[in-house]
Amino acid sequence: MNIPLRPGISDDAFYELFRDVMAGVMSKYRPHALVMQCGADSLCYDKLGQFNLSVRGHGRCLDYMLKFGIPTIMMGGGGYTIENVARCWAY
Numbered sequence: 001m002n003i004p005l006r007p008g009i010s011d012d013a014f015y016e017l018f019r020d021v022m023a024g025v026m027s028k029y030r031p032h033a034l035v036m037q038c039g040a041d042s043l044c045y046d047k048l049g050q051f052n053l054s055v056r057g058h059g060r061c062l063d064y065m066l067k068f069g070i071p072t073i074m075m076g077g078g079g080y081t082i083e084n085v086a087r088c089w090a091y
Contacts, residue, residue: 007050011057039077040088047080
């Protein structure tokens with residue numbers, strides 16, 4: 001799913017949007033498993049990103065998805081500031 005976002009979006013605004021969209025997706029499709037691509041290019045200070053998200057904000061979204069209680073594979077994703085990528089994946 002690809003949803004355009006304004007530059008500078010914060011953790012709270014992103015989480016509300018993520019939660020609302022994913023609740024609808026999960027209700028409609030009722031998947032038996034999830035594959036989550038956990039990219040880091042939306043974090044603060046990413047060289048090419050324009051968002052204002054934190055590692056905790058990303059984690060909050062992942063936690064929301066895990067509460068559905070279905071098998072989940074988490075894959076590391078891209079980012080253009082290697083320190084952000086490492087922090088995100090470790091978190």
